[in-house]
Amino acid sequence: MKTIAVLGGGYAGLRMVKRLTHEKVDAHIVLINDNEYHYESTQLHEVAVGNKEPSDISFDIRAVLPDSVDFIVDTVTSIDRDKQQVVLKHSQPVAYDYLVNALGFESESFGIKGVDEYSLSFNNIDSALAVRDHIEHTLANYATSHDENDLHIIVCGAGFTGIELLGELVERIPVWNKQYDLPQNGITVDCIEAGKTILPMLPENLSSWAVKFLADHGITMHSGTPITEVRQHSVVSNDKEFPGNIIIWTTGVQGSHVICDSGYAQKRNRVVVENNLSVKDxxxxxxxxxxxxxxxxxxxxxxxxxxxxxxAQADCAAENIVALLAGKPTHDFQFSSVGTVCSLGPGSGVAEIDQMGHWKFKGHKVGLLKRLVNDRSVLELAHVKEMLASR
Ligand SMILES: Cc1cc2nc3c(=O)[nH]c(=O)nc-3n(C[C@H](O)[C@H](O)[C@H](O)COP(=O)(O)OP(=O)(O)OC[C@H]3O[C@@H](n4cnc5c(N)ncnc54)[C@H](O)[C@@H]3O)c2cc1C
Structure with missing residues (x-):
């Protein structure tokens, strides 16, 4: 019997396992993930500021896997592609006939000086909790330090993650003000972004509404301001310096470092795949x-x-593995977006939906939409748990 090794229990990896088991493939499926649980990466920013707990955005993977799937909790360190083996940190290597690499993303510093040393980013539950600890510890420290910088939060980057994080901060700041007995308007938030336009992928009226919403709630946006260095107590853009003791880095992501550690031809740990999502040759x-x-x-x-x-890629790759096992031709990946939802805290946001027409939403309706879909752009992915059980 052939072995299909699926690496990563995130959105792509779990969907792949679900599709393969649904298709009742005549193969041994092994899922390898570094935690017992799945977390919804799309909600990490809510954990990072304390508006949600880890248990709100995660669930036990074993509880949703069929018994026929072997689940190994371990860290993939590399892939020996010549021997067709997945190398693990603690267990014996896993041999495979088919490999599905879905190891996901890591934060990207773009080589900017000081980012790794002096700012915090989040790409999993532990790092989101580290951001929260740092914020709360620094705010609490103000009582003894009386250092205004302890109340200055700097969010680096105004992509979707940065903007959604700012929205959550708007919600959380009044709670911290009370909790740490801080002066009214004591906490300040600056967002520093290299691009001149915020949320360029959304229509102008929605992106400008989001920017105004944040400004109305006390967030200062600095667009067209490329970050050149992060220091222990400030962020620098050429000759400007923004002081702050809480620096959160959200400027972008790259793929898992396992990609370059395994010798793939890659850029930012991403591999250009064939149209059917397999790797060339x-x-x-x-x-x-x-x-x-x-x-x-x-x-x-x-x-x-x-x-x-x-x-969507997991669906396509699963169908292609099923086809290969049956000696049939594969098909190319095709995708049509259902739209984009950018939340601004739990009760607001902006959204553009392409389902049964073209719809634009802003304000509290998006809060409702977000609660319905629990994600900015994934209508069909409303809850991974149900997604695994359904279809
Ligand atoms: C704050 C935030 C909000 C977002 N919001 C949205 C949104 O609303 N809508 C949207 O469509 N996208 C959103 N995104 C992007 C989305 O989260 C990613 O595109 C998506 O998570 C990618 O899925 P994935 O399965 O490839 O990887 P991931 O979700 O990153 O899953 C990777 C899995 O692999 C595991 N893993 C990693 N390394 C190893 C290893 N070495 N060994 C073993 N296991 C490992 C991880 O624990 C994880 O379970 C958001 C991203 C962030 C950061």
């Missing part, structure tokens, strides 16, 4: 989710890395 290897650079034949560019697209 390795038809039994598939890369999906944030480790894959997938060409969009319509635009000539790569698809963005989102959970919505990761799930």
């Amino acid at each position: 390795h038809p039994h290897e598939f890369l999906i989710g944030d480790v894959a650079a997938v060409p969009n034949p319509d635009s000539g560019r790569f698809y963005p890395t989102t959970a919505q697209i990761a799930v």
Whole structure:
């Protein structure tokens, strides 16, 4: 019997396992993930500020896996592609016939000086909790330090993650003010962004509404301000310096470092895959989710890395593995977006939805929409748990 090794229990990896088991493939499926649990990466920013607890955004993977799937909790250190083995930190290597690499994303510093030393980023539950600890510890420290910088939060980057984080901060700051008995308007938040336009992927009226919402809630946005260095107590953009003792880095992500550690031809730990999502000259290897650079034949560019697209890629790659096992031809990845939802805290946001027409929403309706879909762009992914059980 052939072995299919699926690496990563995120959106792409779990969806892959679900599709393969649903198809009742005649193969041994092994899922390898570094935790017993799945966490919804799309909600990490809520944990980072304390508006949600880890248990709100995670669940036990074993509880949703069929008995036929072998689940190994271990860290993948590399892939020996010649021997067709996955190398693990603690256990024996796992041999495979088909490989699905869905190891997801890590934060990207773009080589900017001081980022790793003096700012915090989040790409899993532990790092989100570390951000929260740092914020709370620094705010609490103000009582003895009386250092205004303890109350200055700097968010580096105004992509989706940065903007959604700012929205959660708007919600949380009044709670911290009370909790640490801070002066009214004592906590300040600056967001520093290299791009001139905020949320350029949304129509102008929605992105400017989001920027105004944040400004009305006391967030100062500095667009067109490229960060050149992060220091222990400040962020520098050329000759400007923004002081603050809480520096959160959200400027972008790269794929898992396992990609470069395994000798793939890669850029920012992403591999350009074939149209059927396999790796060139390795038809039994598939890369999906944030480790894959997938060409969009319509635009000539790569698809963005989102959970919505990761799930669609898992469906396509699963169908292709089923086809290969049956000696049939594979098909190319095609994707049509259901739209984009950017939350601004639990009760507001902006959204553009392409389902049964073209819809634009802003304000509290998006809070409701977000609660319904629990994600900015993944209508079909409303809850991974139900997603695994359904279809
Ligand atoms: C704050 C935030 C909000 C976002 N909001 C949205 C949104 O609303 N909508 C949207 O579509 N996208 C959103 N995204 C993007 C989305 O989260 C990613 O595109 C998506 O998580 C990619 O899915 P994935 O399965 O490839 O990887 P991941 O979700 O990162 O899953 C990777 C899995 O692999 C495991 N893993 C990692 N390394 C190893 C290792 N070495 N060994 C073993 N296991 C390992 C991890 O624990 C994890 O379980 C958001 C991202 C962030 C950071």
